[in-house]
Amino acid sequence: MTKLQPALRTSSLTKVYPGTQPVTALDRVEVAVPRGEFAVIMGPSGSGKSTLMHCAAGLDRPTDGHCWIGDTELSELTDDRLTDLRRDRIGFIFQSFNLLPDLTARENITLPIELAGERVDQHALRRVVDAVRLTDRLDHRPAQLSGGQQQRVACARALLGRPEVVFADEPTGALDRETSAELLGFLRRTVDDVGQTIVMVTHDPVVAGYADRVLFLVDGRLVDELPDPDPERVLDRMKTLDEVAA
Numbered sequence: 001m002t003k004l005q006p007a008l009r010t011s012s013l014t015k016v017y018p019g020t021q022p023v024t025a026l027d028r029v030e031v032a033v034p035r036g037e038f039a040v041i042m043g044p045s046g047s048g049k050s051t052l053m054h055c056a057a058g059l060d061r062p063t064d065g066h067c068w069i070g071d072t073e074l075s076e077l078t079d080d081r082l083t084d085l086r087r088d089r090i091g092f093i094f095q096s097f098n099l100l101p102d103l104t105a106r107e108n109i110t111l112p113i114e115l116a117g118e119r120v121d122q123h124a125l126r127r128v129v130d131a132v133r134l135t136d137r138l139d140h141r142p143a144q145l146s147g148g149q150q151q152r153v154a155c156a157r158a159l160l161g162r163p164e165v166v167f168a169d170e171p172t173g174a175l176d177r178e179t180s181a182e183l184l185g186f187l188r189r190t191v192d193d194v195g196q197t198i199v200m201v202t203h204d205p206v207v208a209g210y211a212d213r214v215l216f217l218v219d220g221r222l223v224d225e226l227p228d229p230d231p232e233r234v235l236d237r238m239k240t241l242d243e244v245a246a
């Protein structure tokens with residue numbers, strides 16, 4: 001990937017869910033996320049946020065248009081290559097932490113790297129575990145950890161392999177405000193310190209305030225964006241969009 005190339009790009013991205021009444025969830029979406037940007041996707045319920053994230057992350061196939069991760073065009077990949085790309089080049093953080101209950105925190109964090117058949121860089125592991133403050137919890141299983149600690153394990157897992165893009169879907173939705181702020185502060189620092197690229201879906205203007213840019217979707221279309229967002233301006237913009245969508 002060259003330096004100036006976006007970490008992620010879509011061109012005319014369209015997704016229609018078939019059925020007796022087909023739903024156009026994405027309608028020719030054009031988006032580019034530069035490397036090292038923390039981008040947030042917002043929009044009313046049903047506006048296509050999850051669909052956009054799933055197509056851009058190679059979890060779902062678009063009906064039309066294209067998605068690139070770096071210089072790799074996803075529609076050119078077979079299902080197996082797409083699985084490899086997700087494992088090797090993308091990190092995921094979801095609201096439900098998706099940890100394996102029988103594995104310790106350490107084993108959960110290193111699992112993607114082990115699955116890729118690679119050696120775990122112990123220095124990188126220590127750095128990530130330190131940053132999310134889990135050093136004294138590594139031998140615990142998920143059931144022995146709080147919700148916030150489980151989400152920190154999921155973050156460490158997503159970040160350990162230094163993926164080109166981390167996709168996060170409402171990652172703080174199940175956390176209290178303080179734990180949420182801690183986690184978002186940590187994600188922000190990975191962007192500022194190591195140039196991590198993050199794309200996050202959220203409904204929460206406070207969460208969006210941690211990002212570099214907010215992208216607004218309405219009815220499957222990218223209708224607006226807000227650089228350097230703060231919660232008040234995000235809230236104002238959302239109110240306007242709700243009126244447009246109503």
Ligand SMILES: Nc1ncnc2c1ncn2[C@@H]1O[C@H](COP(=O)(O)OP(=O)(O)OP(=O)(O)O)[C@@H](O)[C@H]1O
Binds near residue numbers: 025045
């Ligand atoms: N598997 C599916 N089959 C049919 N329609 C779907 C499917 N998944 C999503 N949709 C429809 O596509 C549109 C966009 O859905 P999507 O989940 O991407 O929106 P969203 O913005 O993430 O919503 P929310 O904020 O409520 O999670 C909605 O109208 C939804 O009903």
